[in-house]
Structure formats: structure tokens, C-alpha cells
Amino acid sequence: MVDLSAITGPVERLVATAQNGLEVLRYGGLETGAVPSPFQIVESVPMYRLRRYFPPDARPGAKPAGPPVLMVHPMMMSADMWDVTRDEGAVGILHAAGIDPWVIDFGSPDQIEGGMQRTLADHVVALNEAIDTVKSVTDRDVHLAGYSQGGMFAYQTAAYRRSKDLASIVAFGAPVDTLAALPMNLPAGLAVGAADFMADHVFSRIDVPGWLARTGFQMLDPIKTAQSRLDFLRQLHDREALLPREQQRRFLASDGWIAWSGPAIAELLKQFIAHNRMMSGGFSIHGDLVTLSDIDCPVLAVVGEVDDIGQPASVRGIKRASPQADVYEYLIRSGHFGLVVGSKAATQTWPTVAAWVRWLAGDGEMPDGVVPMALQPEESHESGVPLALRIAHGAGAAAEMTFSVARAAGSAVVAANKSARALVVETARTLPRLARLGQINDHTRMSLGRIMTEQAQATPRGEFLLFDGRVHTYEAVDRRVNNVVRGLIDVGVRQGAHVGVLMETRPSALVAIAALSRLGAVAVLMPPDADLTEAARLGAVSDVIADPVHLDAAKKLPLRVLVLGGGEARDLDLAADDDVVDMEKIDPDVVALPGWYRPDPGFAKDLAYVAFATVNGELVARQITNFRWALSAFGTASAANLSTGDTVYCLTPLHHQSGLLVSLGGAVVGGTRIALSRGLRPDRFSHELRQYGVTVVSYTWAMLRDVIDDPAFALHGNHPVRLFIGSGMPTGLWRRVEEEFAPAHVVEFFATTDGQAVLANVASAKIGSEGRPLPGGGQIALAAYDPDDDLILEDDRGFVALAGTNEVGVLLAHPRGPVDPTASVKRGVFAPADLWVSTEYLFRRDEAGDYWLVDNRGSVIRTERGPVYSAAVNDTVGRIGAVDVAVTYRVTVDDHDLAVSALLLRPGGTVPTADLNEALTGLPVGAAPDVVHVVPDLKLSATYRPLLGPLRAAGLPKPSRNAWYLDPDTGTYRRLTAAARAELAGAASDE
Missing domain, CATH: 3.40.50.1820 (Alpha/Beta hydrolase fold, catalytic domain)
Structure with missing residues (x-):
């Protein structure tokens, strides 16, 4: 008897497959x-x-x-x-x-x-x-x-x-x-570069239709996609088996996908992949x-x-x-x-x-x-979803295993070459900057205004200026700069004029400085807390740009005042002030540009800024050329490896050299965002790091101590900071900052006022070191030095001798660009008729070639036991765990000098005598101080530099359990008693 089912079964299956297949072809799926x-x-x-x-x-x-x-x-x-x-x-x-x-x-x-x-x-x-x-x-x-x-x-x-x-x-x-x-376990470095490129050059021009979105999603897991389609075809005859999952299949196969706008994709790639700002903040x-x-x-x-x-x-x-x-x-x-x-x-x-x-x-x-x-x-x-879970999850285990093993092999290669890849990326960014810096000569057109123009043309919609929780693009800032230039021209400011800038650190101050640069005028950066009359005299100021906050102070000067900025709270009554001009009322569109105006006319040799410092209680003007600005700006961008994904947090005011040269200069050259701060506010510091997505923090001296010692300071979870850049950070505080903000590091810079010598501790491996000469900067040398006679030593041919490894020497710089007329110029130093500038700073160079600041030539304390080098002592004592800041200063008693070191401790810290002896036994150069004592506080300058005047005025420290003197008989430190103090003071003890 013939089994009909053996014949009808396959036929029915074929018919069902054909019917269901036709329905899928006509309607895109089965009717459920x-x-x-x-x-x-x-x-x-x-x-x-x-x-x-x-x-x-x-x-x-x-x-x-x-x-x-x-x-x-x-x-x-x-x-x-x-x-x-x-x-x-x-x-x-x-x-x-x-x-x-x-x-x-x-x-x-x-x-x-x-x-x-x-x-x-x-x-x-x-x-x-x-x-x-x-x-x-x-x-x-x-x-x-x-x-x-x-x-x-x-x-x-x-x-x-x-x-x-x-x-x-x-x-x-x-x-x-x-x-x-x-x-697919793509390497992060590759993904960042690809995301940046796709955002800037692909999705800024095209959109993604729905079919392409579907295809891209399926390609992320091609094995599973192929398996799902095969399973559907194999069960196409069994309608009842397919119906429960048919709606889901149709959704993934066609119905569920919609178009994706190009600008949205570009923003996703830029902000959240290339810059990873869901983690860092600041989106x-x-x-x-x-x-x-x-x-x-x-x-x-x-x-x-x-x-x-x-x-x-x-x-x-x-x-x-x-x-x-x-x-x-x-x-x-x-x-x-x-x-x-x-x-x-x-x-x-x-x-x-x-x-x-x-x-x-x-x-x-x-x-x-x-x-x-x-x-x-x-x-x-975690390098992705584990292989074992993939095998357990997928039906195509063999294929998935092959794919994962290949990917694991690729990951191993990526891991092995991680440092090489990082080096390639860093070099690709750094070399063009250093090459451009090396090409600058006296007649190269170079200025802040010019670099800002270049960035605005390259990335007009790139984020540049962050302030008070808002972000401004390069295009917007550049447009504002050009408008202010027109306003300055309208009131008669010309190229070469010296114009004072008396403003808070805010966008209008940055714009004013950049506008003066674009005009070719000199921006005289007037510190609000200084003697403004003296600053105006030293800076040869003809006009002053002020914000409304400083208007009253500016009006006391015998100069015309140009009022700029002020925000929404701006309310000025200037009707009776003939010498006050409201710049915001000038319509830039009606200002005709004169024939002499050329934007960004400044040469590298031209004076661009006048900044101020206080030396021995007197205000001193520091002249900064465009070359000096460029050297710091390109040097900072290179040493800190700044990229478009970075945000530089400018804690220092823009009238300070660090704010102008390091923060603003580095950010503009690096194409990074710069976040301006209204000043150091420890209560807002942590919040602003995340709000702005800060990756690089600028500082000066002991500034960051106010942050990490504030009772409200706390870092919970993630923080985006990778670097701190600045100069003068004490070694103890340096160590604490790296502990608090791990894995961030400190990059310490050293630069002379004229910029002829620039060093940077790029590796940040040696706390306290000034590092090595910055590539692209001037050539430097370390001249042999006799501290007893304060002389630079010569060799038997009459040329200057070089200091040996770990020997104290005077730092010399071979000048590039204009030489400050007040500089100590040396000729015939290493060859006939050559020209070098003595920085007057003393350094030592260790076995690896890193430079360590020892002292200023005029600040060496010469005691009966030999010279005491303040910076060397401060760095050494600062390595004691409880010490935040150390300062060493001269106290003169009965015509002889004593070296005294004051220690400022971290909260709750104590200094055991044994730790003090151990530290100073390892002093690399010079003699140890005569007296060491703990102070409850240190007075700081406006730039957070410890002030020595109040300490000197107090004389020898009083006896206490936190004061020690160097026992000449044992060469160790002991508690400072009244008798010991009297002996140090030269008075015989009656006891």
C-alpha cells in the first residue's frame, strides 16, 4: 500500500512555503x-x-x-x-x-x-x-x-x-x-580619529536614510543577522511557528528604521565618542x-x-x-x-x-x-563581551569563535603597539607646532589675533570659550573681536598705541586683548589691585579699556576710558563724562575701515603686551613680544599635547602672564576649549571641572592648596582632569595634587621673563624637576659657577666652563628674537663673538639630563657652613609627607646671615625630627638651613607665591616643639630652645 503522506507531505510543505513567501514578497511579511x-x-x-x-x-x-x-x-x-x-x-x-x-x-x-x-x-x-x-x-x-x-x-x-x-x-x-x-572591540585611538574625521568631513554633508541605518545595525552583528534570516527561510512553511515572532522580525527587517539627520550624527560622534563628554562633562x-x-x-x-x-x-x-x-x-x-x-x-x-x-x-x-x-x-x-558568553549565546558558535579569536589576536597586537600608536598620534600633533615655532623669525607675522583667525576659519563652529555655564564658538568670538576692532578704530586707536586693559577675567576681557592684537596695538594688562597710576605710567598708556566693574577706578586716571562688556546687568550713566566712551553703543557695521588698517599686522619682534609683577614691593613692567607669546603658546600646546578634545581651565586672571601665555596661548594654538574662571573659588572648583569637562588645569605657585584644603572639597566618582600645567608648585603640594586627582599629572614649566629659556617637566616623573629644554625654544647651557665669589668660571682658554653633572651652574640662553635691554648679555662665551644671555638663575642637571632649579643668583644665602640654596632646600623638605609648602629665607643677626626654612603642613600633619634629619641629609647641593620651623599660615601674593617679607620681618623663630636648629657638633636637627636661639642670635646664654 502506498504511503500518500510521503508524497503529499513535501507537496503541502512546498505549497505552504510558496504561499507564505508570496505574502512576504507582496506585503513585507505575514499578516498576524x-x-x-x-x-x-x-x-x-x-x-x-x-x-x-x-x-x-x-x-x-x-x-x-x-x-x-x-x-x-x-x-x-x-x-x-x-x-x-x-x-x-x-x-x-x-x-x-x-x-x-x-x-x-x-x-x-x-x-x-x-x-x-x-x-x-x-x-x-x-x-x-x-x-x-x-x-x-x-x-x-x-x-x-x-x-x-x-x-x-x-x-x-x-x-x-x-x-x-x-x-x-x-x-x-x-x-x-x-x-x-x-x-566590535575597535581600539579607542582608532575610534576617536575616525569619529572626528566622520563628524567633520562626512556627516556634516550627508544624512543617513532608514535603510542604511538598518544595514549598519545589522552589520554590527552579521553572524546573528544571517542566522535569523536562515531560520526564517527554513520555517517559512510553518506559519504557526513564525507568527509569534513575525512582528518583531518585520520591525527589525524593515518597519522599525527611520532616517538619521547628518548634524545629529556629527554631534554624536564629536561630543560623545571623539571627546567622550558623557564621562568628562562639558557637553x-x-x-x-x-x-x-x-x-x-x-x-x-x-x-x-x-x-x-x-x-x-x-x-x-x-x-x-x-x-x-x-x-x-x-x-x-x-x-x-x-x-x-x-x-x-x-x-x-x-x-x-x-x-x-x-x-x-x-x-x-x-x-x-x-x-x-x-x-x-x-x-x-574589559575588552568587550567575553568569548565564553558569546558561544553560550549564539547558535553559530563555531563561526562566532573564529571571529572572536581573530579579534582577540588583533587586540593583542593593538595592546602590544599601544605606546607606539600613542606616540604616533602625539607626534602628529606636536611636530607641526614645533616646526612652525622653529620657522618664526623677527619678520614673521605672528600674534594672538592671527592664530584666532586661523582657528575660526578652520573650525568656525568649533567650541572655544566657556564662561558661566555657556559656550561660545570660534566664529562667534572672532566676529566679536572684529566688531571691537571697528569700535577701537572709530574712537581713534591706531596700530602701535599702548592701551590699558582693566577688566575682570571674562569673555569681554579676552575679546579686548585679542582685538588690540588684531589691530596691532599693545595691550597693557593692568592688575586691578596694583597702583593703577604707576601701571599706566610704566606702560605708557594712552587709553584704558575697562568693564563697568572697574569704571570708577579707571575714571580716576587722567586718561580716556573705553567701557566694554558688562553683560545683562550693564547700566551706565555717562552723559556728563566727556572722557568716557561706551564702546557697546558703537555700531560696527557703520564704521568705515581706514586705508592703513590691515588685520593682524604684528611681527614676531613687535611688542604685543605689557604685564606687571611686584619685585621687592615695587611694580615692575614686563614687556612681552609676539615671539615671546608664541613661544609659550606653542610650547604649552606641545608639552601638554593639547587637542580639540581638551578643555583648559584658566584659574589665573588674564592680566597675569600665566593666564595670557599658558592658558589662553596654549588653548588658542591647540584648538582647545578654554574655560574662564571668575577667580579661585574652592566651593565651585569640583563642580566646574565636570560642568566644563576640564581636562587641563592651569595654576601658579600654591594656588591649588586653597582647593584641596577646603573642607567642602571632595572628588566623588569620575573626574576629567588629565594634566595640571603651570609653574612654581611646591613639591609637597605637587605630590598631594597628584594623589587627589590620580591619574592626572603635573607638567611644570620654567620660563624666564623674556622667554629666552623655557623648560618643561613633560614626563612629570620627577616631582620638583623643571624638566628639559622645550623643543623649538632657544638653546641653553649651564655655566660653571663659584658660589663663594659669585662668579661664572672660565676654562684655560678664557671661554666659559660648563658645569658638570649635579654641579650648580648659571643658566645661560642663546637668544632668539629681541633681547631685553635690561638683560645680562654675555659675548665671547663659548666661541669668539657669540652672544648669550645670563638668566641669573642657578640650576643643576642630573644624570638623565633633567634640570633642577637651585636658586636665584642674588638670593643665595651664604652662611659660615657654606651656601644655602633656597629652592634646593624647599624641594627637599617638601618631600616630607606632612609638608605642603616650604620656603627658605635669609635672617640677618649681628652682621651674619642665617638660613631659615618655614614649613606649612597639610591639615593634621606633623613633622617628626627623624624625618627632618633624614630629608636634609639627602640635600643634593649646598648646606642645610640653620633653623627649620612650622608656621600656621603663609601670606601669599596675588599669584599665590609665598611672601618672604613678613617672615624676614619676624626674625628668628621662637622656641617651640615645632622648631629645630642644626646642631653644629652632630650635624643633626634638635628642638629649638631658648638657649639655642640665643646662641644662634650671637648672645651668650647665662644658663
């Missing part, structure tokens, strides 16, 4: 009969529509809606992702659990007028408005839930509104530390600077154990980025899309989210599997 969940459009604007699913019954006695959850989709996916299947979709499950589900729908931008010009900031602002609407309608705090990039939007919006009206954030596979673990939302550290509502991060897009290491960055928030995680063994759609999402993710919402409302226990997120190390050792 499913209907979407009901929803109401609560708000509809061009940017979004706000859906409320299962709107509550408004009739009396109806059950009230539960806690609202507002769900956010990523830009490339349709908002329908939350309702792919009614019974197993997010909105249906949440509604059944008593939750009030809301969805923001950004729509398809290619179908909306102006949609393809949307930016990331537009989405954040839209979500911010939607939260206000949900809060207004429900009168309850909102739970914000976002998937993938939607989760990033949720974090960014929460930070933007400082968690106002938010009950919690739930993020599904949302990357935060985007460089911790990239999709811009329509000009406002935002940081995730402002989030203080509870956070639940749903982590996919085998998610290769929102990788666990990247998702867990939220713990470090938001130190004020209580952060929890829920780990699910799923890939990226499976976190929110599919069987595991229906049985694990969404019930857990519902339980989380109820728990926060006080209506239940914490859900199973939700645990506090552990603080991850800043540099994660």
Missing part, C-alpha cells in the same frame, strides 16, 4: 492580525508627538493611573518599538502592572520640514519639554526610560534639568563611557554646558551580558559619571535589541522595570536581580 495598543496624542509639535498609551478613563470612580514612565527611542528606530507586540511589548506589560506608559515619538525626520537639520541638542530640549508635559498632566514625578541612544538622551536630559521632576532613570544598553568598550545643549554629575535621582542601568553595542563596560560608566546618584544595575543574558523586545524582555526586563517603579513608590520590594552598581576602575580592563 495584531493591532497596536491604544494611545492618545497628548501633545504634537514639529519636533515630536507625545503619546499616552491606555489613556485612563476620565469617568468618576475610574481607577487612577499609576506612576508615569516616559519611554525614549533612539534616533534611528521608530517609536513603535515599545509596542512591537501588544501582549509582550513594553507598553502592554507596564500597563498590566499598573504603570502609566508614555512614549515620545520624534517621527521620521526625512518626512518633516527641517527634520534632517535636527541636532542632538534638539532632541534633548524636546524631551525636556515632554517631561514637563507629563508632569503637568499627571502631577507626578516621571520615570524616564530610554533604550540605547534613547538612554543617552535620558541621561543628558536629566543632567540638563538637574533631575527636576524625575523619579528615576531606566537605561537599557545605553553607553556612557563610550571609549571603554566599543562595538553643550544649545550653548548651555551640561554634566552628568548633576544627576541625583535613582538610576537603573539594564546591562546586556552579551550586548556588543552597549557593552557592559561602557554602560557601567554611569556610576563614575554620576557620583551624586544612587546607581543600580540589572544584568540580563541578552544582546542589544533583546533587552527591550522579545521573550526575555517580556519575562525579565519589563516585569523588573515595573517592580522598580513600584519599589521607588513605596509599593513593593526591590526587584530580584537589581543590585547597587559597583564602582568600576576608570580604565576598564
Whole structure:
């Protein structure tokens, strides 16, 4: 008997396959009969529509809606992702659990007028408005839930509104530390470079259509994509088997993908991949600077154990980025899309989210599997999703293993070449700067104004100036500079004029300095706390630019005052002041440029600035040429390896040389952002680091002690700082700063006033060292020195002898550019008729070639035991663990000099006598001080440099348990007693 089933079975299967296949070809999929969940459009604007699913019954006695959850989709996916299947979709499950589900729908931008010009900031602002609407309608705090990039939007919006009206954030596979673990384990260095290039040169010109977004998503996991398609074809005959997953398949295969605007992609790549600003802070939302550290509502991060897009290491960055928030995680063994759609999402993710919402409302226990997120190390050792989990997760284990093994081999090569790659990147940035610096001669056109013009032309929309929580682009700042130039021309300021700048550190001060540079005038930087009449005389000032804050002080000078800036609070009454001009009332568009005007006319040799310093209580003018400015600016950018991803925090005022030469100069040359501070405010320091995304902090002397000693100072979680740059930091404070801000380092600079000698401790490996000569700077040499007779030594041919290793010598500089007329010029130094400048600073050079400041030639304390070199003593004593700052000074008693060292300790610190003896036994050069004592405080100058005058005036320290003298018999330190003090003072003791 013939078995008909053996014949009809394959035929029926073939027919079913053909019928189902034809339906898929004609309609894109199988008809499931499913209907979407009901929803109401609560708000509809061009940017979004706000859906409320299962709107509550408004009739009396109806059950009230539960806690609202507002769900956010990523830009490339349709908002329908939350309702792919009614019974197993997010909105249906949440509604059944008593939750009030809301969805923001950004729509398809290619179908909306102006949609393809949307930016990331537009989405954040839209979500911010939607939260206000949900809060207004429900009168309850909102739970914000976002998937993938939607989760990033949720974090960014929460930070933007400082968690106002938010009950919690739930993020599904949302990357935060985007460089911790990239999709397909791409090396971070490669990703940063590629993201920068794509943002600037690709997505600034094109958009991504929906089909391309779908293809890109599928290519991130090609094995799984191919496997899913094969499974569908193999089951095409079995309609009943396919129907439960058909809606999900159709969503991923076609329906779920929408276009992506180029500007939004460029901003994503620039801010959150190339610059990783969700971790560092300082990302811009329509000009406002935002940081995730402002989030203080509870956070639940749903982590996919085998998610290769929102990788666990990247998702867990939220713990470090938001130190004020209580952060929890829920780990699910799923890939990226499976976190929110599919069987595991229906049985694990969404019930857990519902339980989380109820728990926060006080209506239940914490859900199973939700645990506090552990603080991850800043540099994660996770290299992506582990191979074992991939094998367990995927059906194509063999193929996945092959792919992962190849990738692991590639990672090994990447790790082996990490330093080489970093060196290549650093060299690529540094060499052009050093080459340009080396090409500068007296007649090279070089100025601050010129470099700012170049940056504005290269990256007009690049972020440049940060102040009071706002960001200004290069284009905007450059336009403002040009307008001020026109105003200066209108009031008669010409090239070469000396114009005083008496202003707070704010954008208008930077603009004024840059405008004078562009005009070719000389900016005389007048310190507000100095004798302004004397400053005006020394600077040969003809006019003064002042802000409203300093207007009254400026009006006391016998000069014309030009008022600039002042912000919204500006209210001037200048009707009766003939010598006061309100620059803001000049319309730059009606100012005709004269024939003599050429923008940025300054040569390197030209005087560009006059700054001031106080020496022995007297105000001294320091002349700064364009070459001197360029040397510091290019040198800083090179030594600190500044890039477009950096933000320099300018703590010093712009009228100080450090602010002008290091902070502003380095930032402009490096193309980085510069954040201006209104002054050192320890109570705001930590917040501004994160708000601005500060990566480089400038300082002078002991400035940072006020920060880390402030009782309110605390660093929780992540901080973005990688470098501190400046000069004069005491060794003890240096060590503390690196401890507090690890893994950040200090790059210490040393530069003479005229800039002929510049050193930098780029490696930062030797605390206290001034490092080595800056490439591109002038040539230096260390002349042999006799401290007893204060003479530079000569060899048997009559030329200057060179100091040996670890010998004290006078630092000489072979000048480049104009020589200061007050400088100590030497000729015939190492060859007939050569010319060198003596810096008058004493240094030693160690075996490795690093330079260590020993003293100033005129400050050596010559005692009966030999010369005491102040800087050498200060560096050595500063290495005692409890010491923050050490200063050594001369006290003259009965016509003989004593060397005294004062120690300022860290809070709660003490100095054992044994530690003091051990430290000073290892003094590298010179004699030890006669007396060492602890002081409760040190008076500092306006630039945070310790003042020696008050210490000298106090004479010998009084006997105490925190004062020691050097016993000449034993060569060790002992407690300073009254008898010992009297003996030191030259008076015989009666005891």
C-alpha cells in the first residue's frame, strides 16, 4: 500500500512555503492580525508627538493611573518599538502592572520640514519639554526610560534639568563611557580619529536614510543577522511557528528604521565618542554646558551580558559619571535589541522595570536581580563581551569563535603597539607646532589675533570659550573681536598705541586683548589691585579699556576710558563724562575701515603686551613680544599635547602672564576649549571641572592648596582632569595634587621673563624637576659657577666652563628674537663673538639630563657652613609627607646671615625630627638651613607665591616643639630652645 503522506507531505510543505513567501514578497511579511495598543496624542509639535498609551478613563470612580514612565527611542528606530507586540511589548506589560506608559515619538525626520537639520541638542530640549508635559498632566514625578541612544538622551536630559521632576532613570544598553568598550572591540585611538574625521568631513554633508541605518545595525552583528534570516527561510512553511515572532522580525527587517539627520550624527560622534563628554562633562545643549554629575535621582542601568553595542563596560560608566546618584544595575543574558523586545524582555526586563517603579513608590520590594552598581576602575580592563558568553549565546558558535579569536589576536597586537600608536598620534600633533615655532623669525607675522583667525576659519563652529555655564564658538568670538576692532578704530586707536586693559577675567576681557592684537596695538594688562597710576605710567598708556566693574577706578586716571562688556546687568550713566566712551553703543557695521588698517599686522619682534609683577614691593613692567607669546603658546600646546578634545581651565586672571601665555596661548594654538574662571573659588572648583569637562588645569605657585584644603572639597566618582600645567608648585603640594586627582599629572614649566629659556617637566616623573629644554625654544647651557665669589668660571682658554653633572651652574640662553635691554648679555662665551644671555638663575642637571632649579643668583644665602640654596632646600623638605609648602629665607643677626626654612603642613600633619634629619641629609647641593620651623599660615601674593617679607620681618623663630636648629657638633636637627636661639642670635646664654 502506498504511503500518500510521503508524497503529499513535501507537496503541502512546498505549497505552504510558496504561499507564505508570496505574502512576504507582496506585503513585507505575514499578516498576524495584531493591532497596536491604544494611545492618545497628548501633545504634537514639529519636533515630536507625545503619546499616552491606555489613556485612563476620565469617568468618576475610574481607577487612577499609576506612576508615569516616559519611554525614549533612539534616533534611528521608530517609536513603535515599545509596542512591537501588544501582549509582550513594553507598553502592554507596564500597563498590566499598573504603570502609566508614555512614549515620545520624534517621527521620521526625512518626512518633516527641517527634520534632517535636527541636532542632538534638539532632541534633548524636546524631551525636556515632554517631561514637563507629563508632569503637568499627571502631577507626578516621571520615570524616564530610554533604550540605547534613547538612554543617552535620558541621561543628558536629566543632567540638563538637574533631575527636576524625575523619579528615576531606566537605561537599557545605553553607553556612557563610550571609549571603554566599543562595538566590535575597535581600539579607542582608532575610534576617536575616525569619529572626528566622520563628524567633520562626512556627516556634516550627508544624512543617513532608514535603510542604511538598518544595514549598519545589522552589520554590527552579521553572524546573528544571517542566522535569523536562515531560520526564517527554513520555517517559512510553518506559519504557526513564525507568527509569534513575525512582528518583531518585520520591525527589525524593515518597519522599525527611520532616517538619521547628518548634524545629529556629527554631534554624536564629536561630543560623545571623539571627546567622550558623557564621562568628562562639558557637553553643550544649545550653548548651555551640561554634566552628568548633576544627576541625583535613582538610576537603573539594564546591562546586556552579551550586548556588543552597549557593552557592559561602557554602560557601567554611569556610576563614575554620576557620583551624586544612587546607581543600580540589572544584568540580563541578552544582546542589544533583546533587552527591550522579545521573550526575555517580556519575562525579565519589563516585569523588573515595573517592580522598580513600584519599589521607588513605596509599593513593593526591590526587584530580584537589581543590585547597587559597583564602582568600576576608570580604565576598564574589559575588552568587550567575553568569548565564553558569546558561544553560550549564539547558535553559530563555531563561526562566532573564529571571529572572536581573530579579534582577540588583533587586540593583542593593538595592546602590544599601544605606546607606539600613542606616540604616533602625539607626534602628529606636536611636530607641526614645533616646526612652525622653529620657522618664526623677527619678520614673521605672528600674534594672538592671527592664530584666532586661523582657528575660526578652520573650525568656525568649533567650541572655544566657556564662561558661566555657556559656550561660545570660534566664529562667534572672532566676529566679536572684529566688531571691537571697528569700535577701537572709530574712537581713534591706531596700530602701535599702548592701551590699558582693566577688566575682570571674562569673555569681554579676552575679546579686548585679542582685538588690540588684531589691530596691532599693545595691550597693557593692568592688575586691578596694583597702583593703577604707576601701571599706566610704566606702560605708557594712552587709553584704558575697562568693564563697568572697574569704571570708577579707571575714571580716576587722567586718561580716556573705553567701557566694554558688562553683560545683562550693564547700566551706565555717562552723559556728563566727556572722557568716557561706551564702546557697546558703537555700531560696527557703520564704521568705515581706514586705508592703513590691515588685520593682524604684528611681527614676531613687535611688542604685543605689557604685564606687571611686584619685585621687592615695587611694580615692575614686563614687556612681552609676539615671539615671546608664541613661544609659550606653542610650547604649552606641545608639552601638554593639547587637542580639540581638551578643555583648559584658566584659574589665573588674564592680566597675569600665566593666564595670557599658558592658558589662553596654549588653548588658542591647540584648538582647545578654554574655560574662564571668575577667580579661585574652592566651593565651585569640583563642580566646574565636570560642568566644563576640564581636562587641563592651569595654576601658579600654591594656588591649588586653597582647593584641596577646603573642607567642602571632595572628588566623588569620575573626574576629567588629565594634566595640571603651570609653574612654581611646591613639591609637597605637587605630590598631594597628584594623589587627589590620580591619574592626572603635573607638567611644570620654567620660563624666564623674556622667554629666552623655557623648560618643561613633560614626563612629570620627577616631582620638583623643571624638566628639559622645550623643543623649538632657544638653546641653553649651564655655566660653571663659584658660589663663594659669585662668579661664572672660565676654562684655560678664557671661554666659559660648563658645569658638570649635579654641579650648580648659571643658566645661560642663546637668544632668539629681541633681547631685553635690561638683560645680562654675555659675548665671547663659548666661541669668539657669540652672544648669550645670563638668566641669573642657578640650576643643576642630573644624570638623565633633567634640570633642577637651585636658586636665584642674588638670593643665595651664604652662611659660615657654606651656601644655602633656597629652592634646593624647599624641594627637599617638601618631600616630607606632612609638608605642603616650604620656603627658605635669609635672617640677618649681628652682621651674619642665617638660613631659615618655614614649613606649612597639610591639615593634621606633623613633622617628626627623624624625618627632618633624614630629608636634609639627602640635600643634593649646598648646606642645610640653620633653623627649620612650622608656621600656621603663609601670606601669599596675588599669584599665590609665598611672601618672604613678613617672615624676614619676624626674625628668628621662637622656641617651640615645632622648631629645630642644626646642631653644629652632630650635624643633626634638635628642638629649638631658648638657649639655642640665643646662641644662634650671637648672645651668650647665662644658663
